[in-house]
Structure formats: C-alpha cells, structure tokens
Amino acid sequence: xxxxxxxxxxxxxxxxxxxxxxxxxxxxxxxxxxxxxxxxxxxxxxxxxxxxxxxxxxxxxxxxxxxxxxxxxxxxxxxxxxxxxxxxxxxxxxxxxxxxxxxxxxxxxxxxxxxxxxxxxxxxxxxxxxxxxxxxxxxxxxxxxxxxxxxxxxxxxxxxxxxxxxxxxxxxxxxxxxxxxxxxxxxxxxxxxxxxxxxxxxxxxxxxxxxxxxxxxxxxxxxxxxxxxxxxxxxxxxxxxxxxxxxxxxxxxxxxxxxxxxxxxxxxxxxxxxxxxxxxxxxxxxxxxxxxxxxxxxxxxxxxxxxxxxxxxxxxxxxxxxxxxxxxxxxxxxxxxxxxxxxxxxxxxxxxxxxxxxxxxxxxxxxxxxxxxxxxxxxxxxxxxxxxxxxxxxxxxxxxxxxxxxxxxxxxxxxxxxxxxxxxxxxxxxxxxxxxxxxxxxxxxxxxxxxxxxxxxxxxxxxxxxxxxxxxxxxxxxxxxxxxxxxxxxxxxxxxxxxxxxxxxxxxxxxxxxxxxxxxxxxxxxxxxxxxxxxxxxxxxxxxxxxxxxxxx
Numbered sequence: 007x008x009x010x011x012x013x014x015x016x017x018x019x020x021x022x023x024x025x026x027x028x029x030x031x032x033x034x035x036x037x038x039x040x041x042x043x044x045x046x047x048x049x050x051x052x053x054x055x056x057x058x059x060x061x062x063x064x065x066x067x068x069x070x071x072x073x074x075x076x077x078x079x080x081x082x083x084x085x086x087x088x089x090x091x092x093x094x095x096x097x098x099x100x101x102x103x104x105x106x107x108x109x110x111x112x113x114x115x116x117x118x119x120x121x122x123x124x125x126x127x128x129x130x131x132x133x134x135x136x137x138x139x140x141x142x143x144x145x146x147x148x149x150x151x152x153x154x155x156x157x158x159x160x161x162x163x164x165x166x167x168x169x170x171x172x173x174x175x176x177x178x179x180x181x182x183x184x185x186x187x188x189x190x191x192x193x194x195x196x197x198x199x200x201x202x203x204x205x206x207x208x209x210x211x212x213x214x215x216x217x218x219x220x221x222x223x224x225x226x227x228x229x230x231x232x233x234x235x236x237x238x239x240x241x242x243x244x245x246x247x248x249x250x251x252x253x254x255x256x257x258x259x260x261x262x263x264x265x266x267x268x269x270x271x272x273x274x275x276x277x278x279x280x281x282x283x284x285x286x287x288x289x290x291x292x293x294x295x296x297x298x299x300x301x302x303x304x305x306x307x308x309x310x311x312x313x314x315x316x317x318x319x320x321x322x323x324x325x326x327x328x329x330x331x332x333x334x335x336x337x338x339x340x341x342x343x344x345x346x347x348x349x350x351x352x353x354x355x356x357x358x359x360x361x362x363x364x365x366x367x368x369x370x371x372x373x374x375x376x377x378x379x380x381x382x383x384x385x386x387x388x389x390x391x392x393x394x395x396x397x398x399x400x401x402x403x404x405x406x407x408x409x410x411x412x413x414x415x416x417x418x419x420x421x422x423x424x425x426x427x428x429x430x431x432x433x434x435x436x437x438x439x440x441x442x443x444x445x446x447x448x449x450x451x452x453x454x455x456x457x458x459x460x461x462x463x464x465x466x467x468x469x470x471x472x473x474x475x476x477x478x479x480x481x482x483x484x485x486x487x488x489x490x491x492x493x494x495x496x497x498x499x500x501x502x503x504x505x506x507x508x509x510x511x512x513x514x515x516x517x518x519x520x521x522x523x524x525x526x527x528x529x530x531x532x533x534x535x536x537x538x539x540x541x542x543x544x545x546x547x548x549x550x551x552x553x554x555x556x557x558x559x
Contacts, residue, residue, distance in 0.1 A: 007066065010353045010362065011431030013438055015063050023439045025062045026432035029055035029423060030461060033506065037523040038530065044510055044522040045412050048419035055423050059430035070426060072348040072367075077425025079369050081418040081507075085141060085463070087378030089413060089511050092145040094406040095385035096515070099315050100153070101402065102392050107312035109153045110302045116271055119156070119280045120216050120228050124235045126150050127168035128212055129263040132239065135169060136256025138323045138377045139177030141511040143169050146319075148515035156283040158518035160219065163285075163528040166503035166512055167215050170536065171208040171239070172256040173465050173499035174200050177377070178327045179252030181495055185469035189477055191491050194251070199492035199558040201247025201255070204499070205240035206543060207536070208259075212236040218532060220280060228276045231267065238266035257324070285528075315388035319381060326380035335375035343369045352429050358438070358475055365429060413514040416522075420506040424462045428471060433461055437472050441479045448548040451476055451490050452497035452541035456533075459501030463508060468498045485548055488558045493544040500537035503529045 014022045033051030036042040042050070052074060059065040059073075099105040116122060127147045134143035144165045151161035174181055182200060186193035212232045216225040225232070242259040304312070325331055344350075345367040352365045373379060389399045427433040440454040441447065454476070458468025472494050480490040502508055509522050509529075518525075546553040 008351050008353060008364075009064075009066055009069060010355050011434065012063055013358070013431055013435045019435075019439065019442070022062075022435050025058050026427075026435035028058055029427065029432070033423065034526065037506075037509075038526045039523075041523050043412070043520050044506070044513070045416040045419060047522075048416050048423060048506065052419050052423045052426070055426045055430070055432070058432060059426060063430050063432065065430045068347055069352065070430065072345055073426045073429040074422040076345045076348060076367055076369060076429075077422040078418045080425060081421030082414070083371070083373065084376045084378055085421065085507055086414045086417045087376055088138070088141050088381060089145060089378075089417065089514055090406060090410055091378050091381040091385055092142060092149075093410055093514060094403055095315060095319060095381060095388060096149045097402050097406050097409075098385060098389050098392065098394065098399075099312075102394070104312040104315065104392060105153055107304050107308050108150070108316070110304060111309050111312060112150070112154060114303070115268060117279050117281065118228070118276055119154075119283055120220050120224060121231055121267075121271065121276070122154060123151075123164055123168070123215060123219060124212055124231060125264065125267055126154075127165050128215060128235060129239065129260055129267060131165065131169050132172040132256050132263065133260035133320070134323070135172040135176040136178065136254070136260055137320065137327050138380075139173070139180065141508060142323065142377065142381070143172075144508055144511050145515045146316075148512050152516040154283070157285070158513075158516045158521065159524060159528060160283060160285050161516045162509075162512035162518060162525045164215060164219055165515075166508060166525070166529050167218055167532050168211065169508075170499045170502060171204055171211045171243075172260070173459075173502050174204055174495040175243075175247065175252050175255035176465065178257075178329070179255065181465040181469050181498075182252045184466045185473045185491055185495060188470050189473040189491070191473070191477070191488065195488050195558045196491050197252045198248045199486075199488045200252075200495055201244050202556045202558070203492055203496040203540070203543065203547070205244040207496075207499075207540065208240040208243055209233075209236035210539075211536075212239075214532070214536065219285060224280060227278055227280075230274060231270065231276070234270045235263055235267050239263040253329075311392070314391055315384070318388050318391070319384040322380040322384040322387075323377060326375065326377055332375045336372055339374050340370055340372040343371065345369060348429070354431075354434070357478070358434050360478075367429070409517075410514050412519065413510050416510045417507050420463065420510070424467075427461060433458070433471060434475075436461075437475050441475060444483070446545075447479060447483055448485065448490070448493065448545040449538075449541035451479065452493040452544045453537055455494035455497035456501040456537040456540075458494070459498035460505050460533075463502075463505035465495055465498045465502065468501070469495055486557050489544065489547060492558075493540070496544070497537055497540045500533050500540060504533045 032054045036047035059070045131143040131147040148165040239259045246255045348367040350364040355362045440450040443450040476490040477487045480487045
C-alpha cells in the first residue's frame with residue numbers, strides 16, 4: 007500500500023499550519039513552560055504527532071508507527087551513541103583526576119571566565135564541530151566548563167550559543183555536501199555562498215556569547231580578545247570556503263582562532279579579571295557553581311597526561327571523519343535495512359518537488375564508521391594510557407549507561423517525533439507556510455532553515471528537508487537558488503541551540519538532569535534573535551547593493 011503526502015488537508019493553509027505545528031508546540035510548552043521532564047515532554051510531542059498524522063493528515067496508522075520506530079533507531083545511532091561515549095570518556099578522566107589537571111591548565115592560560123568561554127566554548131568547540139558534529143562539541147565543551155566551575159545553566163546554555171557559526175560546515179562539511187548532492191546545487195558555488203554569509207556571524211557570535219554571559223559592560227572590557235577570536239575564525243572560514251571547499255573549513259578556522267587567541271593573551275590581559283561563573287548575577291543555578299580556585303601548577307608530565315585523552319579523541323574523531331576512512335569502514339560492516347511497510351511507499355508530491363517521488367526509509371547500521379565508535383575507541387585507548395584495568399573500564403561504561411539512560415530515551419523519542427513529521431508531511435506544511443511570503447521570502451526562507459534544524463536537530467537533515475523547496479521558490483521569485491540554499495544552512499545553524507537533542511546533550515554533559523526546560527528558556531531568545539539577524543542579512547544580499555554583489559548566481 008502506498009500513500010501520497012497531503013500538505014493542506016483542510017483546504018485552509020492557516021488551519022493546516024496550526025495543526026502541523028501542534029506537536030512541536032506541545033513538546034516545547036511542556037519543556038519550557040510547564041517544567042515537565044524532557045523524556046515525558048518528548049513522549050507527549052510524539053503522541054500528538056501521531057494523532058495529527060493519522061487523523062488530520064490521513065496517514066495510515068501502521069505507516070505512522072513505523073516512521074516513529076525508524077526515527078527511534080536513528081536516535082540511538084548516531085546521536086545517542088555519541089552522547090554515551092563522550093560522557094564515558096569524561097567519566098574516565100574525572101575518576102583518575104586528569105580532568106582536574108586539564109581544568110587547571112586551562113585556568114593557567116587565563117583566569118578570566120569570559121576568555122575561557124572564548125577559548126573553550128567557541129574555538130575549541132568549533133574544532134569538534136568541524137571534525138564530528140552531531141552533538142559532540144556541546145558535550146565536550148559543556149563538560150569542560152562545568153569542571154572549570156561554571157554553573158550548569160551557564161555551561162549548558164553558553165555552549166549551545168557558541169556552537170552556531172561552525173555548524174553549516176560541521177562533520178567535515180557534511181551539511182553542505184548533502185545539500186548539493188541531494189538537491190542538485192553546485193557544491194563549490196553553494197559552499198562559497200555560505201562562506202559569504204557566516205563569517206559576519208562568526209565575528210558577531212563571540213561578542214554575543216560574552217554579552218549573554220557577562221553583560222554589556224563585561225563584554226566591552228575584553229573587546230580586543232573577542233575581536234581577535236572572531237576575526238581569526240571568520241577570515242579563514244571565508245577563505246577556505248571560497249577557495250578550497252567545505253571539508254576543512256571549521257577545523258582550519260578553529261585551529262587558527264585558538265592559536266591566535268593564546269598568542270594574543272601573551273601580550274594582552276584584561277584590566278579586571280572576571281571570576282564569577284554564573285550568568286550576570288542572575289543565574290538560577292548560581293548556587294551550584296563552584297568558586298574560583300587558585301591556579302594550581304602541575305608538572306609537564308602531568309599536563310601531558312591530562313591532555314592526552316583529548317588529543318587522542320581529536321585524532322580518532324578527525325580520522326573517522328575522513329571520507330576514505332568512512333567508506334572503508336562501511337565496506338567492512340554497514341548493513342542496510344529497508345524499513346518494511348515504509349520504504350518507498352510514501353510519495354512526496356508537487357509543489358514541494360517537480361514530480362512525485364518515493365521517500366526512502368533505509369536504516370544503515372554503520373556502527374564501525376559512526377563518530378560514536380571513534381569516541382568509544384578513543385576512550386578505551388585513553389583508559390589504558392591512564393592505567394585503568396579492563397574490569398574498571400567495563401564497570402565505568404555500564405555506570406555511564408545508567409547515568410545517561412533518561413537522556414538516551416529522550417533522544418530516541420525526539421528523533422521519533424522528527425522523523426514522523428518528515429514522513430507525514432507536517433514539516434513540509436510548515437515549510438510551505440514560509441514559502442508563501444513573496445517579497446519577504448529571503449527573510450522567511452532563512453527562518454525555514456532555522457525551523458528545520460529546530461525540528462530535526464541537524465543542519466544536514468534540514469538541508470535534505472527544505473533544500474529542494476528553497477531552490478524551487480527562489481527560481482519562481484527570480485532569486486539566486488544558491489543564495490536561498492545557503493540561507494537554509496546559514497539560518498539553520500541558529501536553530502541548533504534550541505533543538506531538543508542538543509539541549510539533552512548539554513544537560514547530560516553537565517549532569518543537570520531534568521532541567522532541559524530551564525536551558526530551553528534561556529537559549530530561545532538568543533536563537534530566534536540571531537536567526538532573524540541572519541534573515542535580515544540574507545534579505546540585504548537579495549535586494550540591496552553592495553550586499554547583492556557578493557551573491558553567487
């Protein structure tokens with residue numbers, strides 16, 4: 007039995023859009039307004055999505071259930087697998103004391119919390135985004151920040167804000183490569199177009215990050231360091247994306263940014279050292295923050311031992327991200343399982359696509375090539391380097407599973423919800439609502455990308471979801487398809503901080519369980535405000551010289 011998606015089941019786009027948005031509204035309201043635990047809120051959203059898909063959109067109930075199950079498996083691998091293993095590594099380093107030495111070494115670079123944020127959350131996080139993506143940077147940076155004494159809300163929320171500008175080129179350029187491959191964009195041109203949008207925000211986000219943490223006055227006290235951080239990231243981001251390609255944009259920009267900031271700190275220091283680890287004195291969890299400790303000196307051998315697990319992690323993740331390595335690992339073991347009762351049985355239809363085509367539903371068990379596997383191997387190798395015995399390693403691993411059990415359940419339910427909205431067509435209804443905005447389309451088309459990432463948790467998935475629609479709408483309105491394809495990805499990066507799986511990763515990394523609603527409320531304004539700024543910038547590129555001169559046609 008086949009089924010064609012219907013995007014306006016009531017013949018009234020306003021009513022259809024309201025119903026399509028209902029599952030997301032239910033989940034976000036449960037999290038952010040009613041303080042319901044994340045896994046319960048996700049379950050409520052999933053149930054609502056099932057009811058809307060079956061009774062409003064006419065999706066066969068069995069198909070709806072299979073779509074949710076398909077999404078649940080995707081939640082376990084790759085997302086849940088990454089979260090589990092990064093927390094496993096963190097547990098190992100914390101138990102043997104090397105994580106404390108790492109914290110002291112970072113404090114030795116600078117005692118100022120604001121500059122620690124620039125170095126760790128922005129620059130170091132961008133490196134992990136470029137190498138791995140899929141929640142890895144937030145997990146790593148939030149864990150380090152909580153260890154340095156940042157309050158749970160500060161560590162979680164600020165890591166999410168920082169992990170925006172690098173997302174479009176994350177995981178060795180996967181989002182833009184996928185956009186080009188799936189929807190027929192020229193890879194070099196759309197990469198260059200993204201590279202003419204995001205550098206402005208790579209310069210803005212460090213200022214925004216410190217303003218969110220320390221306020222306007224606290225931000226201006228260290229503006230030279232912020233400027234150095236942003237410029238040293240934005241310039242390589244532009245150059246690499248426009249003259250090399252998407253794969254190494256974030257990695258090169260992050261390494262240049264980290265090195266430049268550390269070098270700058272050798273000749274410049276802020277007049278006032280900011281030692282508070284809470285958010286502008288208003289942090290609801292400030293009581294949980296650790297006081298600033300005196301900087302402790304460690305021997306060279308201790309410092310090398312403390313940094314070794316994270317160097318091993320970086321090496322493994324980078325190697326695993328290389329396309330030839332990934333292809334080789336998949337050739338060894340990557341069985342694909344078409345989802346019975348779903349694969350090629352649901353048809354996406356015009357006006358979303360030029361002609362009706364079947365939606366695939368194939369689950370790839372690419373366990374060997376998964377980023378989480380690279381992290382697991384890095385953790386095991388690091389454990390032996392740290393002189394753990396095999397029994398202690400296994401014990402810690404199972405202890406970690408118990409620690410993150412609700413987080414894994416939440417991720418499974420979130421991905422089930424996101425996948426169901428894709429196959430039922432409700433997410434496309436929301437996209438079409440944005441597409442019908444005429445002259446204002448460059449602004450709202452950018453917000454479509456933001457919505458896609460907020461729904462799916464992935465810039466790659468958002469590009470798959472809405473990249474084709476962006477191309478069709480742009481051509482109908484006489485706009486550059488490359489401009490709007492790039493805008494989908496650039497706008498999407500600002501949705502990364504409010505997608506449910508990223509928030510769960512942050513709460514898990516900081517051990518601030520069941521506070522996902524607090525994190526969501528904190529980051530939501532920053533997400534929508536930055537997304538609107540991207541939309542305004544894309545609108546200027548569409549219509550106003552000299553911004554329009556940089557558009558790749």
